[in-house]
Amino acid sequence: DHTHADTLRTPIVAVLGHVDHGKTSLLDTIRGSAVSEGEAGAITQHIGATDIPLDTISGMAGELIDPSDFDLPGLLFIDTPGHHSFSTLRARGGALADIAVLVVDVNDGFQPQTEEAIDILRRTGTPFVVAANKVDTTPGWNPQDGEPIQRSMEAQSERAKSMLDENLYEIIGQLSDAGFSADLYWRVQDFQKNIGVVPLSALTGEGVPDLLTVLMGLSQRFMKEEMAIDVTGPGEGTVLEVKDERGFGATVDTVVYDGVIRNGDTVVVGGQDEPIVTEVRALLRPRPLAEIRTEKEFEKVGEIGAAAGVKIAAPDLDEAMAGAPVRVVRDRTVDQVVEEVKAELAEIEVETADNGVVVKADTLGSLEAMANALREAEVPILRAEVGDIAPRDIAVAETANQDEHKAILGFNVDLLQNAESDLENADVKLFKNKVIYQLVEDYERYVEEKQR
Ligand code: GTP
Ligand code: MG
Numbered sequence: 080d081h082t083h084a085d086t087l088r089t090p091i092v093a094v095l096g097h098v099d100h101g102k103t104s105l106l107d108t109i110r111g112s113a114v115s116e117g118e119a120g121a122i123t124q125h126i127g128a129t130d131i132p133l134d135t136i137s138g139m140a141g142e143l144i145d146p147s148d149f150d151l152p153g154l155l156f157i158d159t160p161g162h163h164s165f166s167t168l169r170a171r172g173g174a175l176a177d178i179a180v181l182v183v184d185v186n187d188g189f190q191p192q193t194e195e196a197i198d199i200l201r202r203t204g205t206p207f208v209v210a211a212n213k214v215d216t217t218p219g220w221n222p223q224d225g226e227p228i229q230r231s232m233e234a235q236s237e238r239a240k241s242m243l244d245e246n247l248y249e250i251i252g253q254l255s256d257a258g259f260s261a262d263l264y265w266r267v268q269d270f271q272k273n274i275g276v277v278p279l280s281a282l283t284g285e286g287v288p289d290l291l292t293v294l295m296g297l298s299q300r301f302m303k304e305e306m307a308i309d310v311t312g313p314g315e316g317t318v319l320e321v322k323d324e325r326g327f328g329a330t331v332d333t334v335v336y337d338g339v340i341r342n343g344d345t346v347v348v349g350g351q352d353e354p355i356v357t358e359v360r361a362l363l364r365p366r367p368l369a370e371i372r373t374e375k376e377f378e379k380v381g382e383i384g385a386a387a388g389v390k391i392a393a394p395d396l397d398e399a400m401a402g403a404p405v406r407v408v409r410d411r412t413v414d415q416v417v418e419e420v421k422a423e424l425a426e427i428e429v430e431t432a433d434n435g436v437v438v439k440a441d442t443l444g445s446l447e448a449m450a451n452a453l454r455e456a457e458v459p460i461l462r463a464e465v466g467d468i469a470p471r472d473i474a475v476a477e478t479a480n481q482d483e484h485k486a487i488l489g490f491n492v493d494l495l496q497n498a499e500s501d502l503e504n505a506d507v508k509l510f511k512n513k514v515i516y517q518l519v520e521d522y523e524r525y526v527e528e529k530q531r
Contacts, residue, residue, distance in 0.1 A: 093205075
C-alpha cells in the first residue's frame, strides 16, 4: 500500500558497456565536475553507487536544465565493471535500473559486451540512452572542456566534424541492426520510441551536461509513478555482491530500491539453498572521498532509505547470492517474507533436464540469461547454479549420459583450486567466457566438431 507516505525516490541509473569504453571515467567526470562546482559535499558515495542531487546536476548542465521542471531528487548511478555481470541488476522479476546509459567508444562501436547489454536492456524493457564516448580522440579535435556538445561541435574543423559524424552514424546503424531506431539526441522527439545518442567525452567533459539533461528528462517524463515509494515501508533491495569484510565476515553490497532498512531489522536474503533469515548488525557506507585514506573505510549508519547502495553486515550471509532479493520483515511474519523471497527466486529457477550440461554463473541474473541463451540454442541443462566451479560440479558433469553433455559452461566464474586436479582427471570439458553468447557459441562449435 503506497498511498500515505509516498515520496519520489531517486531513479536508479545503470552505466553499462564494453570493457574500457569509459563507464568509470564517465562517472568520475560527473563526480569531478560536481566537486569543481563546489558541491562535493552534496555528493554521497554509496556502495557501488553514486548519488548526485538535482541541484548539482542542474549546476553541471547549466543552461540546458531548469531545475524547476523537475521534482525527482537526483540520480543514483550504478557502475558495472566490465568483468562483472550487470545482469545482476534485477528487482522483483524486472530490472533494478530505472534507466541505463550504454557507453560505446565512438571509435570501436559495438563490441561483444555492448551487444550483450543491448540484449538485456531489450529483454527487461529498460529505457536507455547511448553515450558515444571519447569524441576527443577524433583526429584534429579541439577540446571544449565541459561544454554542451553542440557548442563543442561548432568549434571543430569540418574535417573533424565529418569524421565524428561518420562514427556516430555507424553507431546509429548498429543500434538499428539491433532493432532500435536511434538518432542524435537533439533530433529525438519521442524518447519512448527512439534511442537518443549523446556524443561526449568523459575525458574533457564535453557533452556530459547533455547526458545529464537527457537522463533527468527521461526519468521525469516516463518514470514518476515508479518513483513514488513509501519511504518508511519495509526495505527491499537486491544483492550486488557478496564480500568478506575484515571484522564483519560475509557482507552483502545491496541496492535498496524501496522502503527503508534499519540497523537491527530482521531481513530475509536469497541464499544458495534456501532463504537466509538474519538480523542486521551494521549498515555501512563508504566515508566521503577525502576520508577514504584514513584507517576506517566505512561509516556506520542507523538506517538507509531508497534509492541507495549500502553494505549490510549480518550473521550467516556466506550463502547469499549476487542478484538475490533482500527484504526487511518489519511488521509482517518471517514466514510471509520467506515465502515472498522463495516466490521471487522461483521465477528465475532454471528449467533442468535429466540430461544436459552443467552451468555455473556469477549471479542469479546471469544464470537466468545463460539459461535463456541455452534454451534458444536447444542445449539442455542438467544443473545450473550460482558460484565458482567446484569438485562436485565436475562429478555431476561426468554423470551425463551423452559425451557432448559432459561439459561445464562457466560465465564470469573461476575454477576453484581444489577442483583443478579433478578436472584434469575427468572426462569433462570446461568452457569459460565473459560474454554469454560467445560461451554458447564456443560450446556449439565443440559439439559440431565432436559430431564430425
Ligand atoms: P571496465 O570497468 O574495465 O569495463 O572499463 P570502463 O568502461 O570503466 O572504462 P574506463 O573508464 O576505465 O576507461 C578505460 C580507458 O579509456 C581509460 O584509460 C580511460 O582513461 C580512457 N577513457 C575513458 N573515457 C575517455 C574519453 O572520453 N576520452 C579518452 N581519450 N579516453 C577515455
Ligand atoms: Mg570501470
